[in-house]
Amino acid sequence: xxVSKRIVLHFPKRMVDRPIVCRLVKDYDLEFNILKASITPExxxxxxxxxxxEQGEYDKGIRYLTKSGVEIQSLSQxxxxxxxxxxxxxxxxTICPTGAFELDPITRWVNFHDEKCLACGLCIKACPPxxxxxxx
Amino acid sequence: xxxxxxxxNEKIKQGKAVVVTAxxxxxxxxxxxxxxxxxxxxxxxxxxxxxxxxxxxxxxxxHSKPRIKLGGGRAYLNDVxxxxxxxxxxxxxxxxxxxDDDPRNKIHPGEFNYGGGHVIEELVAGKDIRLVxxxxxxxxxxxxxxxxxINIKDLNEVVLxxxxxxxxxxxxxxxxxxxxxxxxxxxxxxxxxNINFCSAGQLSPLLNDPYYKTIGIGTKIFLGxxxxxxxxxxxxxxxxxxxxxxxxPTRGAGALxxxxxxxxxxxxxxxxxxxxxxxxxxxxxxxxxxPILSEEILRYTTVTDAEIFSAIVDYSDAYPNLKPDILxxxxxxxxxxxxxxxxxxxxxxxxxxxxxxxxxxxxxxxEWILSGKLLLTEPVAPLPGVESGITFKPLNExxxxx
Ligand code: SF4
Ligand code: SF4
Numbered sequence: 001x002x003v004s005k006r007i008v009l010h011f012p013k014r015m016v017d018r019p020i021v022c023r024l025v026k027d028y029d030l031e032f033n034i035l036k037a038s039i040t041p042e043x044x045x046x047x048x049x050x051x052x053x054e055q056g057e058y059d060k061g062i063r064y065l066t067k068s069g070v071e072i073q074s075l076s077q078x079x080x081x082x083x084x085x086x087x088x089x090x091x092x093x094t095i096c097p098t099g100a101f102e103l104d105p106i107t108r109w110v111n112f113h114d115e116k117c118l119a120c121g122l123c124i125k126a127c128p129p130x131x132x133x134x135x136x
Numbered sequence: 137x138x139x140x141x142x143x144x145n146e147k148i149k150q151g152k153a154v155v156v157t158a159x160x161x162x163x164x165x166x167x168x169x170x171x172x173x174x175x176x177x178x179x180x181x182x183x184x185x186x187x188x189x190x191x192x193x194x195x196x197x198x199h200s201k202p203r204i205k206l207g208g209g210r211a212y213l214n215d216v217x218x219x220x221x222x223x224x225x226x227x228x229x230x231x232x233x234x235x236d237d238d239p240r241n242k243i244h245p246g247e248f249n250y251g252g253g254h255v256i257e258e259l260v261a262g263k264d265i266r267l268v269x270x271x272x273x274x275x276x277x278x279x280x281x282x283x284x285x286i287n288i289k290d291l292n293e294v295v296l297x298x299x300x301x302x303x304x305x306x307x308x309x310x311x312x313x314x315x316x317x318x319x320x321x322x323x324x325x326x327x328x329x330n331i332n333f334c335s336a337g338q339l340s341p342l343l344n345d346p347y348y349k350t351i352g353i354g355t356k357i358f359l360g361x362x363x364x365x366x367x368x369x370x371x372x373x374x375x376x377x378x379x380x381x382x383x384x385p386t387r388g389a390g391a392l393x394x395x396x397x398x399x400x401x402x403x404x405x406x407x408x409x410x411x412x413x414x415x416x417x418x419x420x421x422x423x424x425x426x427p428i429l430s431e432e433i434l435r436y437t438t439v440t441d442a443e444i445f446s447a448i449v450d451y452s453d454a455y456p457n458l459k460p461d462i463l464x465x466x467x468x469x470x471x472x473x474x475x476x477x478x479x480x481x482x483x484x485x486x487x488x489x490x491x492x493x494x495x496x497x498x499x500x501x502x503e504w505i506l507s508g509k510l511l512l513t514e515p516v517a518p519l520p521g522v523e524s525g526i527t528f529k530p531l532n533e534x535x536x537x538x
Contacts (some may be wrong), residue, residue, distance in 0.1 A: 018196075023429070041316040041323065041325040041326065041329060042316060043326075085407070085420060087185065087407060087490040087493055088490045088491075088492045088493060089186070089419075089487055089488055089489060089490040090486050090487040090488075090490075090491075091322050091332070091486050091487070091488050092324070092334075092485070092486075093486045093487040094329075094484045095329035095486075097322060097358075105474075105476060108472070108491040108492050109492050109493060125245075125247055125410075125412045126322070126323045126412055126413060127409070128187060128322070128409045128410060128419065128488065129407045129409055129410075129419060130249070130410055
């Protein structure tokens with residue numbers, strides 16, 4: 001059976017330069033599509049992949065990633081903004097690796113574009129009034 | 137054209153006063169000129185909404201039966217310790233206080249999810265708060281333990297008393313080290329990854345009255361969504377810093393100590409705040425009306441973000457080690473553009489203080505004055521100005537020999 005899933009990979013600092021993802025192709029015959037990649041303030045790698053292949057190989061690929069020290073998170077969680085708590089300060093703007101927050105230059109309201117959000121979770125604790133919430 | 141506060145109040149009562157915000161006055165003065173604008177406008181309103189750490193509240197909880205003497209004992213509000221060095225039924229909760237069992241920075245950066253600022257927010261929101269207190273017991277105050285829910289509406293006095301708020305200008309924060317640092321100025325990424333600032337700039341109260349010509353002790357203000365007063369100058373009030381030609385300080389300078397009845401305030405304007413890796417605090421809304429008594433006072437209120445400068449300070453070295461070095465000076469107009477060029481690089485900027493909410497405060501204050509809800513007050517005494525000679529002293533450490 002073929003599967004195709006979207007997952008978030010967190011690479012620890014020491015692994016950022018290693019060609020981990022390429023081995024998924026060579027060893028497990030999986031196909032991947034990088035939807036987004038960036039480096040967090042902690043210098044950890046962050047990558048959103050669409051990964052597809054045969055279920056058995058897919059599972060082995062995931063096991064390989066986990067064993068190598070990559071943390072895997074499925075994209076099923078949702079990050080939402082509690083509009084009542086958000087003060088529109090703007091502290092999140094330089095935190096978000098994908099630019100999901102955008103400042104309106106005239107009103108200075110902070111707009112949250114949730115379609116750009118990859119649920120990396122960085123803004124959750126960096127938002128001073130804790131207006132960003134993870135929902136599962 | 138000199139006006140008096142009494143004359144302006146008379147106009148407010150007759151519904152004839154002209155009140156504009158510190159943002160609106162910029163365009164008005166440009167269009168009409170300083171002279172005409174000063175004749176026509178009676179009051180300029182300001183506002184600021186940002187984390188202000190030196191904030192707290194005192195509560196008189198009323199006497200229990202039998203009586204307990206909290207003074208000299210211990211008291212906790214929702215597990216957050218309150219100060220008990222006062223009389224039997226008075227306690228003080230500071231915005232930075234943390235539960236004894238909060239892990240703090242044991243796993244760095246600590247999260248600091250709940251502290252004194254959050255207690256104040258919940259108190260003002262009318263939520264029940266858990267008070268747990270212990271005392272040593274005396275003949276007149278025999279009780280040794282108290283555990284009860286309390287609610288703001290049942291308490292005697294609940295007073296917000298912030299000993300340093302509304303800083304006149306503030307450091308702009310950056311990080312030149314090779315690791316992310318977690319500060320009261322927010323998360324600062326390594327290698328000048330971002331720059332954070334915290335001021336309402338052209339709307340900020342003391343930046344519109346740089347020499348404290350109208351704002352003084354006794355000035356009635358917008359505080360936490362209700363009415364409060366300037367009680368004193370803020371701690372670390374430092375009028376003697378470099379200033380631009382228009383009198384605007386280019387460093388943190390003056391500050392206000394403010395007071396007001398918490399019972400008439402709102403959680404919208406007193407928000408419990410968590411600074412990752414640093415601690416808990418509270419975001420406070422403050423707005424001060426400036427009576428336009430002269431052309432000079434009006435001219436000060438026309439200051440724009442492009443004319444207000446501050447120093448970029450390295451929070452990985454200069455700040456913690458109390459070194460005077462700065463990385464450069466920058467205007468709020470540049471900061472608000474979203475990026476600043478520093479050491480030949482474009483660095484993205486972010487704010488910790490909310491400009492849209494500062495605008496809302498200035499507009500609310502304007503409505504209050506127009507509707508006669510708030511009349512202006514004559515200061516009882518001025519804040520110390522440049523002539524006071526006050527400076528901001530570092531601690532003179534004198535080692536204690538055993
Ligand atoms: S940091 Fe939090 S409160 Fe500030 S604008 Fe972003 S989501 Fe809103
Ligand atoms: S979780 Fe927050 S920081 Fe991460 S992508 Fe979404 S909005 Fe940006």
